[in-house]
Amino acid sequence: MTRTYVSLFSSAGVGDYGFYQSGFKLLASNELIERRMNVQLANHIADNDSAYILGDITKPEIKEKIIDQVNRYYKNKKDTLDLLVATPPCQGISVANHHKKGEDIKRNSLVLESILVAEKLHPKVIVFENVKRFLKTACTDINNQTYEIRQVISRHLARDYNIYGTELNFKDYGANSSRPRTLVISVRKDIPIDPQDLMPSKQKSKTLRQVIGNLPSLKKMGEIDKDDILHTFRPYRADMRAWIHPLKQGESAFDNAYPLLRPHRIIKGKLVPNVRKNGDKYTRQYWDKVAPAIHTRNDILASQNTVHPVDDRVFSIRELMLLMNVPSSFRWTKDSYTKLNRMSLEDKKDWLKQNAITIRQSLGEAVPTIIFRQIGEKTYARLDEINANNEIKKVNIG
DSSP states (O other), rough: OOEEEEEETTTSSSSHHHHTTTTEEEEEEEEEEEEHHHHHHOOOSSSSSGGESSSSOOOOOOHHHHHHHHHHTTTTOOOOOOOOEOOOOOOOOOOGGGGGGHHHHHTTHHHHHHHOOOOOOOEEEEEEOOOOGGGGGGETTTTTEEEHHHHHHHHHHTEEEEEEEEEEGGGTTOOOOOEEEEEHHHETTTSSOOOOGOOOOOOOOOOOOHHTTSSOOOSSSSOOOOOOSSOOOOOOOGHEEEEEEEEOOBBBBOOSSSSGSSSEEETTTTEEOOOOOTTOOOOOOOOTBBBBBTTTEEEEEEEEOOOSSSSSSBOOOOHHHTTOOTTTTTOSSSSOOHHHTSSSSHHHHHHHHHHHHHHHHHHHHHHHHHHHHHHHHHHHHHHHHHTTTTTTOOOOOO
């Protein structure tokens, strides 16, 4: 029996690819930014392009497209959508100071848009993934009152769903890098599954060396591995290399003894030190520790935890894919990797100029593919088991 899912705020589809790997069929995917949706189209995991719905989910016509896409599939079937996953943007603003953060609360309220779609589709399972303090952040409900997100979820779904939410670090559940997040899984009450049983399984974490240690070094500025167009890094100012070259693992360029070796600018002939806002910038990483969290600005030395343990560079795109558990079968454009790797050096540079930022940003905001793959595999297996035993209760949902 084919299992189905809908994805909201799906970005480039990096996390969702895990549901595809676990056997789920994509019925509808919604994303606001076209360049990210184009990545999903390149992977073509849905049966047809109508499944890829580009646009603002706050608009009624976009919601209707998502709902219609599912309803058409189930028109002559005695079943309902199996799973809905949503990863809406969330600023992590507490209710206590919500009066100062009106715009952020409005953004947080995209969570409500996901819930409203879920109420229409009544999927068997709903999965939310978000920032660490997701459940305690402020959100405006349809009555224009502000609540914690956990309360908004409960207000809309608790009658029909058993809900379980928790904070965890994905590095302890199969992900190859640190990623403190919140997972909320809700299971419809006519489905005899404890939502905790669908959570990813705890696993021994891997070190950075175990994950990327076998990849070739990149010593030249902006070097592109001849056999892998994705094993490359963005060139940076040549004088900055002296800032990071002497660093041992765990050391920051801000700690260098000489001012000229610390991050700085030269303005009108004078040295102006950069402000050290975070202790993890210009910091060389440890080979034998779990990889740090991947951020969206992973292309620059000045971002958080981006410096390779040995080479004088940021992590390559291929390394980031491994750290986010993205399989080699995942495509960033419609061109095959065989074709891309056969291009001339200049053509490779042009391709990277057009695509590298989208790839890096998408990886920085993604769910590690293995997390959704585990949830997908467990959900698929349990639903099939229940279906075989005819355990689904006949209750009125909605």
